Amino acid sequence: MESAGTRASPRARMPRIVGLAWMAITLVAGAWGYAIGGSSDGYWERRASILLEEESAMIGGDLVFEEKERLVNQMLMKAKHKEIDDAFIHKATFLPSQSFLLVSDKIRESPVFKIIEQMPKGAVLHTHDTAIGSSDYLFSNVTFRPNLYMCDLNGQLWFQFFDKPDRKDCNWQLLSELRKKDTNNLIDQRISRQLTMVTEQPEKTYPDSTIAWTKFIDIFRLITPMLTYRPVYEDYFYHGLLDLYNDNVFYIELRSTLPTLYELDGTKYGPIEVALIYKKVTERFMQDYPHFLGMKLIYAPIRSMETAQFNESLKVALELKRTMPNFFAGFDLVGFEEQGPPLINFADQIRTLDDGIFRFFHAGETDWYGTNTDENLVDALMLNTKRIGHGYAILKHPELLKYARNKKVAIEISPISNQVLVLVKDLRNHPASVLFAENYPVIISNDDPGLWGSRGLSYDFYEAFVGMMSRNADLRALKQLAMNSILYSAMSDKEKNRAMEIWKNRWDEFIEKMNDDVLCKYSRL
Amino acid sequence: MESAGTRASPRARMPRIVGLAWMAITLVAGAWGYAIGGSSDGYWERRASILLEEESAMIGGDLVFEEKERLVNQMLMKAKHKEIDDAFIHKATFLPSQSFLLVSDKIRESPVFKIIEQMPKGAVLHTHDTAIGSSDYLFSNVTFRPNLYMCDLNGQLWFQFFDKPDRKDCNWQLLSELRKKDTNNLIDQRISRQLTMVTEQPEKTYPDSTIAWTKFIDIFRLITPMLTYRPVYEDYFYHGLLDLYNDNVFYIELRSTLPTLYELDGTKYGPIEVALIYKKVTERFMQDYPHFLGMKLIYAPIRSMETAQFNESLKVALELKRTMPNFFAGFDLVGFEEQGPPLINFADQIRTLDDGIFRFFHAGETDWYGTNTDENLVDALMLNTKRIGHGYAILKHPELLKYARNKKVAIEISPISNQVLVLVKDLRNHPASVLFAENYPVIISNDDPGLWGSRGLSYDFYEAFVGMMSRNADLRALKQLAMNSILYSAMSDKEKNRAMEIWKNRWDEFIEKMNDDVLCKYSRL
Incomplete structure (x- = not known):
């Protein structure tokens, strides 16, 4: 019996230009030594070229390795290949095919995870405020x-x-x-x-x-009255930012229902005041941690609303836009999509909304192909959503997928969330594999980390990198994910440029540090 | 709470021409009553047109309903919608998301299944000889x-x-x-x-x-010495054909390792003789059941071979081609793909093989993206495979998928097999959903029905139709699957034409009978 997973990638993830040079070499050398003397029908050359084409088309596939990235990539890929190839033989050890609820401790021990942890991952763009902190x-x-x-x-x-x-x-x-x-x-x-x-x-x-959603919603029922005590709310949020910051995330877009907060003396705070509280705490956090770039708020009331209520929430959105145009990112609806109502019910009202209010709709967080829930994807895109929350079902809608690519509508993938909420068991079957294969606009996010024992963004990055991308997807894929989180954010172009610059500096520091670590390790030998 | 799955399809699966007429009507009527008076921005018209576009692109989407098919379709879709919409509320009742090993009895009771059973499904193109009959x-x-x-x-x-x-x-x-x-x-x-x-x-x-494969292989170990007793072998195969025939399948392409058969007196039969035995039994079956169109043989030795052995098997293939050119369909390799060896190991030898020997390679029956096993898809296609056995992983290889479509290389989907052998738990996550959404060349097959309590082809059709296709995919999708099984078979053009004609007659009879049933039912009221 032969192991079919252990051969090293023939191309070792070279950039396109190096790839072409390499192809030229294979023409002489007879591709990977299989066809010594070359193959008269060009089989091996064509085969290599197909695989190269595939790898170039992948997420990160068009990035060119920068100086010193190669060594880090070697380390990373050595760890990744070992993890996958071992699991290919001993299947029970593969973590992304098991429930995160059972294996989070084991993920923490993975050398791949440890590299990802240190990596500046950019931004978290899909996360809910009252699940941002840990249950601990x-x-x-x-x-x-x-x-x-x-x-x-x-x-x-x-x-x-x-x-x-x-x-x-x-x-x-x-x-x-x-x-x-x-x-x-x-x-x-x-x-x-x-x-x-x-x-x-x-x-x-x-x-x-x-x-799963019944339990999920019940946790929110339980914690919300405790969290919405204003001092707790501020501390919980501050602590949540710190978790992300410590995980090398430096910017977030936070979805909030803007629940009513209270003081012991009976004072209550409405949505605009709550938004201001977020703004203030963020500013305080940024003073304490100057490397943190800040946050924007997505107002996302619970979708189970009547028309009148919905109109109220649109008014809140307008008011947020008016009073804090830079802090307020846009509008969404949250809640168990399968229990509706579907977006179509609000389409007429949403269409009356000022175009300046950006939309970041949850859509297609479902396995029920061809239902109203599934069709939320159609409405989300037609209602000019800037990004799609989850979009788990979008692969079944090729036309929508094309549209998303053309309009640069990013799909917000939250692997662990989708697994815990029972959309998919084995993450290797997550449809985002195909999105990665074709370099669709995607970002990786953490959704509600506090509710399932996750923290920060690294766990979701790990699941995507080890479980959902190709064995050959490398450092550049992770780099592209980090860059996507800035590119597809709600920041202005100016903010994006600054964020990208800062992120790039941190990335270079990370690469530098990893190189030092390797050199240090070897110098000890 | 609103059920999001219960609205009837707005287009009721109309052919394109009717669809256009309907669109014209919606312009006046204001699409589905949501936007009374029409929408000034054309929202509802565009939305309907997107959905219509999607449905036209689906498998069967370009077929036009024939006379009397509509009534059958209504019955079928009423049953399908009820089954899906009930399960949308009571999730535990949805059968395709549960292991077939647990729900085969329940599937048998499904009204959708009962219609599928009666339907002439054409051919089974991916099935293994020693698993064709039931364990009963x-x-x-x-x-x-x-x-x-x-x-x-x-x-x-x-x-x-x-x-x-x-x-x-x-x-x-x-x-x-x-x-x-x-x-x-x-x-x-x-x-x-x-x-x-x-x-x-x-x-x-x-x-x-x-x-799962360990148990699977152990069953073959157990039954092979019992089955290869020549009289049993003949009876078992005859009985297997009868199961398919009774399930309204009228042609098969059988994969066989052509194992050595024996008689009690010590006589042994080699591969060519075994092929002849198949030919004889098939002919006998066709005499007994003149509506059965016959079978062709795919010689598929076990992949774990050394070079010398492999060369021997190619000689057998050539001899089969020479001695029974019409009965012999082509060559494949079987066995647990993940345990290899991968196709690449045999590529040089296969390329020396006469082009007249068609290839029907198993490839990509794996979740291990980016491994050698996964890359079998590349070699299978480059080695001019006529169809791909399983191709479970092909969605992760967009270039290969394009190639398969252009070259009309059909993908042989076996839903139950993939589930039982632990590629996917919930069949709604089976990648073939996307292949159906885009009308790729696919056929549905049963692989090894006898090993997991399945029988015939209807169970796999059911899983595909209810679990993997859109809620809106209708009779035309099933019809297209049946036609695909003829179109992508190894039959000659002449044979295909005859098969298609015979199948069409049976289809019309089926439609006729179903109409009679409906009329009969109503006349009793």
């Missing part, structure tokens, strides 16, 4: 704050900060007091379990998307 | 034949027909004698279990492709 932070920080009350209503937990509970709907008790009496930590165990989708039996716990 | 037949017929001996070697069962066991390698005992002593039927239970991949816990039993 929620548990160990937020739930231990003073004034947090808990109640159990028909077996369902509820949290809220109060000066003194002013609602009689439930038997509110101070969590700190409850904990004192709970010598066996049963309460804490219960809370921890309810804050996360992590489970030891993902397939049994979440056999289909509806069941 | 093997158990209840073959294992009860006289002279069948069994032995247990280190816990592994072996079977063989003997006059008297002449091998001392194992403690051979007459199975009929063993059964007499086995009052609790333990032996029969053990045999039954070992003859099939069916299990109540597919994901636990087959966590990855290697483990």
